Amino acid sequence: MFEFGKKDSPDHAADPSTPEAARRDIAPAETASRTRAATGGGGRRDAAIIGPSIQLDGDLRGQEDLLIEGEVNGTVQLRDNSLTVGSQGKIKADVYAKEIHVDGLVEGDLFGSERVVIRKSAQVRGNITSPRVSLEEGARFKGSIEMDSAAVDAVVGKKRGPSVAEAPTKPATPAASVAARSGVAG
Amino acid sequence: MASALGFSTARRAPEVTVLNAPLFRGLMEQMQDDARRVVLDLGPARPETVAILGRFRCRLEIVALAEGLDALNASPEPGEVREIVSELLPPRRAEAIDVVLCWDLLNYLERPTLAILMAEILERLRPGSLVHALIAYSTPRMSALPERIVPGDDYRLLHSAVTADERTAPRYSPDDLARSMPGYAVERAMLLRNGMQEFLFRH
Numbered sequence: 001m002f003e004f005g006k007k008d009s010p011d012h013a014a015d016p017s018t019p020e021a022a023r024r025d026i027a028p029a030e031t032a033s034r035t036r037a038a039t040g041g042g043g044r045r046d047a048a049i050i051g052p053s054i055q056l057d058g059d060l061r062g063q064e065d066l067l068i069e070g071e072v073n074g075t076v077q078l079r080d081n082s083l084t085v086g087s088q089g090k091i092k093a094d095v096y097a098k099e100i101h102v103d104g105l106v107e108g109d110l111f112g113s114e115r116v117v118i119r120k121s122a123q124v125r126g127n128i129t130s131p132r133v134s135l136e137e138g139a140r141f142k143g144s145i146e147m148d149s150a151a152v153d154a155v156v157g158k159k160r161g162p163s164v165a166e167a168p169t170k171p172a173t174p175a176a177s178v179a180a181r182s183g184v185a186g
Numbered sequence: 187m188a189s190a191l192g193f194s195t196a197r198r199a200p201e202v203t204v205l206n207a208p209l210f211r212g213l214m215e216q217m218q219d220d221a222r223r224v225v226l227d228l229g230p231a232r233p234e235t236v237a238i239l240g241r242f243r244c245r246l247e248i249v250a251l252a253e254g255l256d257a258l259n260a261s262p263e264p265g266e267v268r269e270i271v272s273e274l275l276p277p278r279r280a281e282a283i284d285v286v287l288c289w290d291l292l293n294y295l296e297r298p299t300l301a302i303l304m305a306e307i308l309e310r311l312r313p314g315s316l317v318h319a320l321i322a323y324s325t326p327r328m329s330a331l332p333e334r335i336v337p338g339d340d341y342r343l344l345h346s347a348v349t350a351d352e353r354t355a356p357r358y359s360p361d362d363l364a365r366s367m368p369g370y371a372v373e374r375a376m377l378l379r380n381g382m383q384e385f386l387f388r389h
Contacts, residue, residue: 118231133236141231142250144276148222148243 052088060093068104079113087121100130113156129155202346204338209374209386211341213285213318217242223284226276226307228291234336234344235287247276247283251291251303252332258299267299271306282312288319289335290345290382293328293356300358301366308369308389317370317387321363322355325381329353345380363387 047065050056054070061077068076068089075094076083082099085091089104100112102122110116112130120138129146146152217223222243227235228251239246254274261267286307292300307317320335322328330351338344360372363385370387378384 133240135231135233135236137233139231140250141248143248145236145246145248147240147246150243151222151245 047082047084050089085122094126111156131156202344203380205343205345205378205380205382207320207341207343207378207384208376209384210318210337210343213316213386214238214337214341216316217244217285224279224281224312225285225287226283226310227287229287229289229332229335232334232336234338238337238339238341244285245281249274249276252294255291255294255332258303259294259296261299264298264302267302268306271299271303275306275310278310282315283307283310284312284315286311286315286317288317289332290320290322290328291332292319292358293322294332297356297358297362297366304367304370311389313389315389316373317385317389319385319387320378320382321358321385322381323357323359323383324377325355326357327352328355360385 047067048062049067050070050072052069056070056072056074058074059077060066060072060074063081064078065082065084066076066078067084067086068091069086070089072089072091072093074092076091076096078097080098082101083095083097084101085104085106087103091105092107094109094111095106096111096113098113099115099117100110101117101119102110102124103119104122106122106124107126109127110124110130112128112132114130115132115134116128116130117134118124118128118136118139118141120136122136123140125142127144127146129152131149131152133145133147135141135145146155218241220243222245224245224247225239226247226249227239228249229235230250230252231248236246251274254270257270258267261270295303304317329347329349330353331347331349333345333347335343335345358366360375363370364372367387370389373386373388375386376384
């Protein structure tokens with residue numbers, strides 16, 4: 001399995017073991033209510049939510065899916081779970097998660113060990129590293145997308161099987177889906 | 187000219203035209219060799235471009251230059267232009283750029299701005315890298331804004347105007363480009379059916 005946030009992780013990775021005055025480890029359930037946030041594959045499941053009135057500065061880590069509609073500055077680490085940045089969400093953070101879905105604003109690097117989805121309402125400035133990247137028409141993105149499966153593996157540390165193209169999230173909306181060539185269908 | 191959507195109307199929904207662009211196709215075919223490349227896309231993030239380039243071992247750097255066109259062309263001072271260009275382009279990285287996709291954006295830059303942009307890009311290129319561009323050369327008029335140009339599955343280009351307004355084309359000649367782009371040599375050039383000249387430059 002992969003470990004995010006280690007010192008040998010790429011550029012901006014934070015060291016979870018390093019005490020930092022500004023860092024807080026927060027269990028999402030303690031900070032927020034629950035909602036049924038959209039998750040990958042069109043399914044919906046319970047997720048914790050950081051509401052629009054909440055601003056959080058520091059290192060956010062958790063073991064469950066999370067929907068951010070508020071503002072987060074720092075680092076987000078949900079290594080086995082999904083993060084959705086809702087349409088009201090604004091994050092200035094590097095994000096490490098299994099799946100990352102963006103409807104809102106993101107400034108930071110996105111590391112999705114399985115998938116990153118940039119929806120049409122999203123504005124993203126940063127670099128994406130993931131075996132599967134979906135970008136919908138209308139999304140504003142500036143930065144880089146790593147599409148080399150070897151480079152993606154080196155960063156997210158997972159071995160994958162043969163590639164299968166991902167279907168667009170909405171047939172009526174032009175969307176690109178990139179599966180790194182060693183990726184598997186989600 | 188072939189049309190994906192049938193009859194043409196100047197003022198209705200954007201017509202998507204399919205354009206055979208042999209140099210672009212050749213470039214994409216070269217990228218099938220399994221070598222890793224860094225691609226600099228001066229255009230905005232387009233799902234189709236991401237999907238096509240996702241077939242190859244590459245890192246795609248998206249610049250979205252059109253967002254900075256007004257500021258670039260409004261800045262009379264070269265230093266100011268250089269500063270804006272520097273902010274628009276990705277930072278210089280250890281891994282140099284192998285391929286640059288300009289689409290039709292160079293037509294929307296004043297000559298001095300074009301020269302500064304290409305000089306800044308040059309500093310990020312690997313020797314031998316290739317630059318693809320569409321230049322409105324034989325056509326006196328062009329769309330007032332950069333067109334939406336994306337690659338199709340077969341590497342032909344699908345282009346559509348985002349506005350019905352037109353403006354005079356700068357009609358950069360190969361000599362103009364050679365003067366404005368020192369460090370680049372024309373590898374090949376072809377006149378396309380829509381009056382655009384397709385260029386492939388090599389650093």
